[in-house]
Amino acid sequence: MRALLQRVAHASVKVEGELIGRTGPGLLVLVCAMDGDTEAQAEQLAAKTAKLRVFADDAGRMNRALSDTGGGALVVSQFTLAADTRRGNRPGFSAAAAPEVGERLYHHYARALAAHGVAVETGRFGADMKVELLNDGPVTIWLEV
Template sequence: MRALLQRVLEASVTVEGERISQIGPGLLVLVCAMEGDSEAEAEKLAARISKLRIFQDEAGKMNRALTDINGEALVVSQFTLAADTRRGNRPGFSAAAPPEVGRALYEHFADALAALGVPVQRGRFAADMKVALVNDGPITIWLDTEG
C-alpha cells in the first residue's frame, strides 16, 4: 500500500456540495491499495502511521506521534498514487488494486488505524471529492509498504 501523509491543522472532504468529514490537527492520509496488497499491508501501514514521530514537542523538534498529540486522521482513497508516468504524457494506473479490492483494503486500513486509538474520519471511496486542508509545516511524507 502507498500513502501520502500531510500534517494538517485542519482538513475536510466535500462531496456534491456536502461536507462529509472534517478533522482538526492531525494527518490527511491519501491512501492507495496496490495490486497484490493484502490486509497485512494495510495493518502494517496503519501501525507505521500511528507511530510516526512528525509532530513537534515542546522544544520544537519532530518527536511526537499522532497518538501522542491526540491527533485525528482524515483517510482519503487516492488510486492516482499508483500512477506510472515513465512513458508518454498520460499516467497509467494498472498497478492499483482493482476497485473492489481497493475499497476493501481502504476500509480495512481506516479500521486498523482507528483500532490503534486514532480518531478516523473518511472520504468516500470512488467519489469526486473536494479535499481542503491547512498544511502544517508543511510536512508531507510518502510511505510505501513495498520494499
C-alpha cells in the same frame, strides 16, 4: 499499499457539496491499494501512520506521533498514487488494485488506524471529492509497505 501523509491544522472532504469527513490538527492521509496488497499490509501501514513521529515536542523537534498528540486523521482514497509516469505524458494506473479490492483495503486501513486510538474520518471511495486542507509545516511524508 501507499500513503501520502500531510500534517494539517485541519482538513475536510466534501462530496456534491456535502461535508462527509473532517479533522482538526492531525493528518490528511491519501491512501492507495496496489495490485497484490493484503490486509496485513494495510495494518502495517496503519501502524506506521499512527507511530510516525512528525509532530513537534516541547523543544520543537519532530519527536511525537499522531498517537501521542491525540490528533485525528482524515483518510481519503486516492488511486492516482499508483500513477506510472515513466513513459509518455498520460499516467498509467494498472498497478492500482482492482476497485473492489481497493475499497476493501481502504476501509481496512481506516479501521486499523482507528484501532491505534486515532479518531478517523473518511472520504467516500470512488466519489468525486473536494478536499480542503491547511498544511502544517508543511510536512508531507510518503509511506509505502
